[in-house]
Amino acid sequence: MDNTTRACDFVIFGAMGDLCRRKLITSIYHLERAKLLDDDSRIIGVARRDETTPSFIDKMLASLKQFLNWDIEPEAWQRLAERFIYVKINLDKPDEYYQLHDVLDLEKRVTVNYFAVPPSAFGDICKGLNDAKIITENTRVVLEKPIGHDFASSVEINDAVAAVFAEKQIYRIDHYLGKETVQNLLALRFANSIFTTNWDHNTIDHVQITVAEEVGIEGRWGYFDKSGQLRDMVQNHLLQILTFIAMEPPVRLESDSIRNEKLKVLKALRPITIDNIDSKTVRGQYTAGFLKGGPVPGYNEEKGAKGESGTETFVALRVDIDNWRWADVPFYLRTAKRMPTKLSEVVIVFKQLPHNIFGKSNRKLSPNKLIIRLQPHEGVEIMMLNKVPGIDEGVKLQQTMLDLSFSEVFKVERIADAYERLILEAMRGNQALFISRDEVEEAWTWIDSIQDAWAELNEQPKFYPAGTWGPVAAVTLLAKDGREWEE
Numbered sequence: 001m002d003n004t005t006r007a008c009d010f011v012i013f014g015a016m017g018d019l020c021r022r023k024l025i026t027s028i029y030h031l032e033r034a035k036l037l038d039d040d041s042r043i044i045g046v047a048r049r050d051e052t053t054p055s056f057i058d059k060m061l062a063s064l065k066q067f068l069n070w071d072i073e074p075e076a077w078q079r080l081a082e083r084f085i086y087v088k089i090n091l092d093k094p095d096e097y098y099q100l101h102d103v104l105d106l107e108k109r110v111t112v113n114y115f116a117v118p119p120s121a122f123g124d125i126c127k128g129l130n131d132a133k134i135i136t137e138n139t140r141v142v143l144e145k146p147i148g149h150d151f152a153s154s155v156e157i158n159d160a161v162a163a164v165f166a167e168k169q170i171y172r173i174d175h176y177l178g179k180e181t182v183q184n185l186l187a188l189r190f191a192n193s194i195f196t197t198n199w200d201h202n203t204i205d206h207v208q209i210t211v212a213e214e215v216g217i218e219g220r221w222g223y224f225d226k227s228g229q230l231r232d233m234v235q236n237h238l239l240q241i242l243t244f245i246a247m248e249p250p251v252r253l254e255s256d257s258i259r260n261e262k263l264k265v266l267k268a269l270r271p272i273t274i275d276n277i278d279s280k281t282v283r284g285q286y287t288a289g290f291l292k293g294g295p296v297p298g299y300n301e302e303k304g305a306k307g308e309s310g311t312e313t314f315v316a317l318r319v320d321i322d323n324w325r326w327a328d329v330p331f332y333l334r335t336a337k338r339m340p341t342k343l344s345e346v347v348i349v350f351k352q353l354p355h356n357i358f359g360k361s362n363r364k365l366s367p368n369k370l371i372i373r374l375q376p377h378e379g380v381e382i383m384m385l386n387k388v389p390g391i392d393e394g395v396k397l398q399q400t401m402l403d404l405s406f407s408e409v410f411k412v413e414r415i416a417d418a419y420e421r422l423i424l425e426a427m428r429g430n431q432a433l434f435i436s437r438d439e440v441e442e443a444w445t446w447i448d449s450i451q452d453a454w455a456e457l458n459e460q461p462k463f464y465p466a467g468t469w470g471p472v473a474a475v476t477l478l479a480k481d482g483r484e485w486e487e
C-alpha cells in the first residue's frame with residue numbers, strides 16, 4: 001500500500017470539543033509532520049460555535065501548544081494550517097448541512113466524516129449528510145465510542161447509521177486497536193512458529209490481561225457514573241485485546257478475515273450469569289488514598305460526584321472461552337482506575353512441566369511466562385529458567401528475563417499514538433483496525449448478562465484505597481483456582 005493517503009476531505013464533527021483538541025488535532029499534526037497526508041487533503045472542522053477559518057486555525061494552534069508534548073515544527077504547522085476550513089453547523093438542523101455541499105469536493109477526494117460527538121448525535125449527522133446529498137461510495141464515517149451502553153442502545157445507534165451508510169463505509173473506533181503493541185500481537189502470534197505451535201490448552205495454563213489506570217475520573221463523573229469500568233473499558237478495550245490473543249489465524253491480513261476470527265471468539269465466551277457471577281467477577285470502587293506521595297479523593301468525593309454511588313471503578317473477571325483451543329484455560333481480566341501505576345499488559349502463563357529433574361536444588365520449577373507490555377515501555381518479555389553459573393554441587397536454577405524493549409531495539413524516536421494510526425487507516429480505507437457491528441453487538445450481549453446479574457445481586461462494590469491494586473476479593477478470584485496475579 002502507498003505510504004501516503006489518497007486526497008481526502010477529513011471532516012471533524014465536534015471540532016471544538018475535547019477529543020478533537022486533545023487527540024485528533026495532535027495526531028493529524030504528527031501525520032503532517034511525517035508527511036503522510038496527501039498534498040490535496042483538507043481538514044474541515046464542523047461545530048455550532050461562531051468561528052471562522054482563521055479563528056479556527058488559531059484555536060487548533062492553541063490546542064497543539066497545550067496538548068502536543070512535542071515541539072511544533074514551523075514548516076509542518078504551516079502546511080497543516082493551510083488545510084483547515086471551518087464550517088458552522090448546528091448538528092440537529094438538517095438544512096445547515098448544505099454548506100458542506102459547497103465545500104466538499106466529492107469528485108476529487110474521499111470524504112472521511114469523523115463523529116467526535118456523543119452517539120445521540122450520530123443519527124442527525126447521517127440524516128443531514130444524506131439530505132445534503134454529500135454521500136458517495138467514497139464517503140466513510142468514523143464513529144467514536146461508546147456505541148451505546150447496552151445491546152439495545154447499540155442496535156439503535158447502529159441502525160441509525162446503517163440507514164444511510166453501508167457497513168463497509170463505517171469505521172467504529174476502539175483506540176486500543178491503534179496501539180503499536182496491540183498490532184504487534186498479530187505479528188507475535190502469526191509470524192513466529194514458537195508461538196503458533198504453543199498457543200493453546202496443551203501448553204498454556206492461563207492468561208492475564210491487566211489494564212491499570214492511574215487516573216481517576218478526571219471531571220467525567222457524570223458520564224462515568226452511568227457507565228462504570230465494565231462498560232467503559234471491558235466491553236471494548238479488554239475484550240478486543242482478548243480476541244487478538246485468542247483468535248484463530250486469519251486467512252489473510254485483511255479486515256474481513258481478522259474481524260470474522262475475532263467475532264468467533266466473542267461468540268465463544270461463556271456467559272456469566274446470576275448463577276456464577278459470584279465466582280467469576282469482582283466489582284470494586286476506590287476510596288480516598290495516596291498516589292505518588294499525595295492524597296487523592298475517593299470516587300464519591302470526586303469533582304462533580306452526586307451522592308453515594310455504587311458504580312464500579314474496578315473489575316476483575318474470570319473469562320472462559322468455550323472452544324477447542326482454549327478449553328480449561330481461564331483468561332483473567334482486570335482493569336481499574338486509581339491503581340498505583342498506569343500499566344497495560346498481557347501475561348501468558350505456560351503450564352508447569354510434567355516432571356522436575358532438578359528437584360534436589362529446585363523444589364518447584366516456575367512456569368515460563370510471556371509478558372506483552374502494551375503500555376508504557378512497550379515491549380515483550382519472556383521469563384525462563386537458567387542455570388546459575390558456577391561449579392557448586394547441584395544445578396541451581398534462577399528465573400531470568402529475555403527483554404525486548406521496542407524503544408531500545410527499534411530506536412524509534414517516538415511510538416505513534418493510537419489515533420494517528422487509526423486516522424490514517426480510515427483515510428486509506430482499511431477497516432481491519434475498526435470494530436464491526438457484529439463484534440460490538442456480540443460484546444454487548446455478553447456484557448449485558450454480567451451487568452444484569454450485578455443488578456440482580458444488588459451488592460455494594462468492594463472498596464479499595466486509591467493507589468492500591470484493588471480489593472482483596474480480586475486476589476481470591478485467582479487464589480481459589482490456585483493462581484495469583486502477576487505484579
Ligand code: BG6
Binds near residue numbers: 213232233
Ligand atoms: C477510554 C475510557 O476509552 O480509555 C477512559 O473511556 C480510559 O475511561 C481510557 O481512561 C484509557 O485509554 P488509554 O489509552 O489511556 O489506556
